Amino acid sequence: MRNLILGAASAIMLCFSASAQIQTPQASPHSVIEQMVGLTTVKIDYSRPSARGRAVYGELVPFGRLWRTGANANTTVTFSDDVIIAGKTLKAGKYALYTQPKVDSWDIIFYTDTNNWGLPEKWDETKEAVRTSVKPEFLNRSVETLTIGMNALDADFGYLEIAWEKTMAAVKIEVPTRATALKSIEEAMSGPTAGSYFAAAQYFYQSNADLTKALTWIDAAINLTPKGEEVPFYMYRQKALIQAKTGDKEGALASAKLSLQGAEKAGNADYIKMNKDSINEWSKK
Structure with a gap:
């Protein structure tokens, strides 16, 4: 009888150990994290230790020695495009x-073996690959928990910033x-739409590129508006901004007034x- 009870208890324990999973938080x-930088995706995968009252640099992380820059498995950084460092x-x-943290400088190393x-x-x-x-x-x-981000x-x-305790290193x-x-603009121009022309003009305006091209493209976007439809007010707005940046205040005023009319009709x-x-601003100049 005793053996039967022990056997049953053992079976229960085996079932329990097979089905139960103990969950505890990671230290x-x-x-x-994933961050878009321009048109490039940067992904950072790491484990985050905390100071918990310990002195970090010079003790927990000795000066002059290579550091894993995190905890557990490798901290990794993935780039969707070639980048320059x-x-x-x-x-x-x-x-x-x-x-490799030092008192007055840090070496930042991107290593191919992950x-x-x-x-x-x-x-x-x-x-x-780069040091x-x-x-x-x-x-x-004081930053209690190691924080890495863009x-x-x-x-x-x-x-790319690495912050912990009272120190931050950034590259x-x-x-x-x-x-x-x-490249995207060139590819789109093989069969451009009004939206493609508008996006190209907007980018050139925002990045201080060739404003003559930007003006040509916004005019192309406006001209591609289907007959019988009103030109979108945001296109006239973009044209006004480009004209103002080129110094054509009269043209900018005319385009802004057309944009205003469209915006009033749309209730924007x-x-x-x-x-x-x-x-008001351009009229004073």
């Missing part, structure tokens, strides 16, 4: 992110927005205000 939670081209792809748990057993300099040195910034606040974003670049990542956009308060403000 260094996993994080994945410190004047060096880094091919599109996935890289392990390592650093299959390590922390640091490689043997460091291979031939796998350093660059940056000056750390000392913060007036910030200070522009259409053509962003900064500039330049992306090929202009080249990608131009934002464009009504923008056009009225511009007409």
Whole structure:
């Protein structure tokens, strides 16, 4: 009887152990972020340790030594396009992110082997796709949990920032927005629509590129408006902005007035205000 009871208890325990899963929080939670920089996707995959009262740099992370820059598996950064770091081209792809913090400078390293748990057993300099040195910034606040992200974003670049404790190291990542956009524009122009012409003109205006081309393209967008339909007020608005930037205030005023008329018919308060403000500003010059 006793053996039967023990056997039943063992069976129950086996069933319990097979079905139950104990869940506990990670000491260094996993994080994945994706950030568009211009037209390039940057993905950062890392685990985030916290200070928890410990001194970080100089103790937990010794100065002068290579650091995994995170916890657990490799911290990785993936780029959808070729990028430029410190004047060096880094091919599109996935890289392990390592650093070598020092008191007055940090080495930031993009390493081609991403299959390590922390640091490689043997460091291979031939796998350093890019290594660059940056000056750390000392913060007036304390960052409890390691934070890596893309910030200070522009259409053509962003900064990969590594912040923990009271230190932040940032490296500039330049992306090929202009080249990608131009290629897209050229491809679209093989069979352009009004929307393609408008997008091309808008991009050239915003990026301070060839405004003569921008004006040609916005006129093409306007001219492609189907007969019997009114030209969209946002197209006239874009034309007015391009004309103003070229110094053609009279043309800009005329286009802004057409945009205003269209916006009033459509009841678009934002464009009504923008056009009225511009007409008032340009009339004074």
